Amino acid sequence: MSDIIQLLPDHVANQIAAGEVVQRPASVVKELIENAIDAGATSIKLLLKDAGKTLIQVIDDGKGMSPTDARLCFERHATSKIKDAKDLFNLHTKGFRGEALASIAAIAHVELKTKQEDQELGTLIKIEGSEVSSQESVSAAKGTSIAVKNLFYNIPARRNFLKSDTIETRHIVDEFQRVALAHPDITFLLHHNNNEVYHLRKSNLRKRIVAVFGTRMNEKLVPIEEQTDLVSIRGFVAKPEFAKKKRGEQFFFVNNRFIKSSYLNHAVVNAFEGLLDAGSHPSYFLFLEVPTTSIDINIHPTKTEIKFDNEKALYAILRATVKHGLGQYTIAPLDFDRNSTFDTPYDYSKKDQPSVPPITVDPNFNPFKTEPSSFTPETTSEPPKSTPAVPKTGSSSPTPSTPKSFTSNYKKDPGQWEALYTDMSSSEPTSSAPLFESTYQEPLFDDSRETETGKTFQIQKKYLLSTIKSGVVLIHQSLAHQRVLYEEFLENITVKEASSQQLLFPVSISFPSSDIEIIYSIKADLESAGFMFEEFTKESVVIRGIPTSITESQITFILEQLLDDIQMEVPDASFSHFDVMAKSFAKSLAIKTGTSLSSKEQENLVNNLFSCKEPTTSPLGKPIFKTLTLQEIDGIFNK
Known part of the structure; x- marks a missing residue:
């Protein structure tokens, strides 16, 4: 039986590797911008056309490459970031796999222009499907400009799986925001179809967050900072009243590398316990600095997942830090059902209690007598225990709550006491307590609910x-x-x-x-x-x-x-x-x-x-x- 195992050609191997590295245009953007950052760039410009399907160009002012490095960077497993396997656990750079440029060049038309500061001329290399079509010396500015055109041109089936321009642009912007937030000391520009989307100038972290997410974000931020032997935590969380119904603005960075971690997210959400309404999610921008030997970032192809040596301790520290930051800025647990209109005004909180008003009563009054009793009003500062605090009906000395008809009819003919009751219907109601209580009392609650059983x-x-x-x-x-x-x-x-x-x-x-x-x-x-x-x-x-x-x-x-x-x-x-x-x-x-x-x-x-x-x-x-x-x-x- 003949042998069936064979070595794949380089261009096929590169296309297979591209399937892992380049999932969509946003993957290319991530790799190219990270390379520019590793090159020491202070300004990075990203140009897009048709959501990156037609053009992705990254221009930086980094240290550039020599003609030899410019040619070698498109080879598989070629990198300047690591030299042996031990370096994988002591990484301080971003792009280190050595497959990114080789994978991108296998599925697109790539044009690289680069120049080092001490060189008079730069290098221009053009590649189509892993094949170098030309290399020449050209005049160029310091740094590197790399343009990726016609992505997936030689893999039409893969190109058909791309989403609409709106969705692909959104993924690119997500990657751009993550890198821009991690490096506020670098100027970033983003242009899409000749329209400027972002122009982020060099600034501090707070200003960078505001520049990315709008000026209203400034009032929402609460600073968080903690220094321990295991981890250094800094950043911002949004105030609880600005929590959203979706998980939008949630960013974790470990050693300036964006990661996704449901475990750490749970720690932050737990710190907001009692502060958030049901179904709401807090926003946060948290940066963790840990020893490079205590993490493994090579467990996922996109490098967005990290394994920690001491996850439980990190969880407890992060939760306590966020909770302390919220408490330090007097953001106490909120009562969502409390009505602030019932609070005592500050101006009245220290005033004396109001005194009881004087009440005038005639304890000897009898409405059935034919002659009015001679009564001299008594003024008391406290009502007798057996006497209600409302004026009695028919007082010979009318109080402010006594109706006019009541007094006038009684003065005309004290013997016709029936007039006290017959004329009450024409009297106007007052704001005081009623003179006579009705035997009918309205129900306190509306009991007009349906009694019939429905289907x-x-x-x-x-x-x-x-x-x-x-x-x-x-x-x-x-x-x-x-x-x-x-x-x-x-x-x-x-x-x-x-x-x-x-x-x-x-x-x-x-x-x-x-x-x-x-x-x-x-x-x-x-x-x-x-x-x-x-x-x-x-x-x-x-x-x-x-x-x-x-x-x-x-x-x-x-x-x-x-x-x-x-x-x-x-x-x-x-x-x-x-x-x-x-x-x-x-x-x-x-x-x-x-x-x-x-x-x-x-x-x-x-x-x-x-x-x-x-x-x-x-x-x-x-x-x-x-x-x-x-x-x-x-x-x-x-x-």
């Missing part, structure tokens, strides 16, 4: 149980409402002309520059849904009209949910962005688990659900209800 029941404020001829149907109320709203929104956007309501005062909402660009790219679709925009700036969107189905207080949450869904790649092939918008609106506005529904609301929801075209599944494909027949129910008890 629908709510279970744990989460599910609806409805009876049908063949048995019962169990419905998830939130998913059912999502389906109803989704079909209504989709019909209003695509079939009907969406109605819009004009706002009395335009609303300005702040977003990061990258989110502003996404909103602007789907502006026409949002206007079709009923939104009306007045102005777009680099940091905010001014809205002057909204769909009639939403309220002004829901605008921010709905747009954030829409941006999150676009970023999470909700399928959008059917109706362009209309489908994504309808799903986001439905998910944002649907009733949540824990909402109590009346019998009529339950029946309306059930009827509306089964009037939908697709009542079985939610907009995101989850089952909405489960039917149990009488036979299935009998089978439970007849086992």
Whole structure:
């Protein structure tokens, strides 16, 4: 039998390696920017066309490369960052694998121009599919400029798997933000299709965060800092009142390298215990410095996961540090149900208690006597224990609470005491206590609830149980409402002309520059849904009209949910962005688990659900209800 194992050609091996290194244009951006940082650059410029599919160019002012290094850097396993295996556990650089440029050159057209400071001329190298097409000496500025064109040109199947330009741009911006936050001492510029998205000047960490996420972020930040033998922690967390419903602005950096860690995230969330409303997520920008020998960053191809030697101690230190930082800046646990209007005003907190007003009473008064009693009013500062604190009816000396008709009729003819009662109906009511108490007392609570048993029941404020001829149907109320709203929104956007309501005062909402660009790219679709925009700036969107189905207080949450869904790649092939918008609106506005529904609301929801075209599944494909027949129910008890 002949041999079947053979060595792969270099270009095939490079394409296989590219599958691990280059997943999408954002992967190329990450590798090239990290190389520029390792080269000691103080200014880095990123140029994009068509979300990186046509062009990704990174220009830096680093130390550059010699002609030999420029040619050698495109070979597999070629790197200047490590020399032996021990260096993997003592890393101070970012790009160290030696496969990035070789993998990129295998699936794109690459043009490299580089020059060292002590050289008169630079080097220009052009590569197509791992093959060097030309190398020559050219005039160039100090540093390196590398342009990656026509990504995946020789792997069309891989190119077809790329998402829309909006989604791919979002991934690139995410990588750009992570690197920019880790290095506030470097100037970064980002241009997409000749439009400037970011221009981040050299600054400190706080100013860099504000420059990336908008000026409103400045008021949200609480500084965090702690120094221990195991770890040094610095950075910022956002105040609890600015927590969001999505996990957006959450950044961990270990030795200036962005990582993802659900374990450390749990420590931060635990530090906010008692400060956050249900379903909210805190924002944070935390930098951890640990000894390089205590971590292993080579356990994941993208190097975004790290293994720590002492995770439990790190968890406890991080939790205590964040908790201490929140307490140090007088951010105490909040009572979300407390009404501040019941608080005693500060000006009155130290004043003396008010004195009891004097009360005038006639203890010998009898309304059935034919002659008025001679009574000299007594003034007392305290009411007798047996006497109520309200004026008695029929006092010979009328008090401010005594009706005028009461006094005048009594003075005309004291013997006609019936007039005391007959004229009371024409007297005007006063703000004091009533003179006569009625035997009827209104109930304290409205007891007008339905007493009849309907066909629908709510279970744990989460599910609806409805009876049908063949048995019962169990419905998830939130998913059912999502389906109803989704079909209504989709019909209003695509079939009907969406109605819009004009706002009395335009609303300005702040977003990061990258989110502003996404909103602007789907502006026409949002206007079709009923939104009306007045102005777009680099940091905010001014809205002057909204769909009639939403309220002004829901605008921010709905747009954030829409941006999150676009970023999470909700399928959008059917109706362009209309489908994504309808799903986001439905998910944002649907009733949540824990909402109590009346019998009529339950029946309306059930009827509306089964009037939908697709009542079985939610907009995101989850089952909405489960039917149990009488036979299935009998089978439970007849086992």
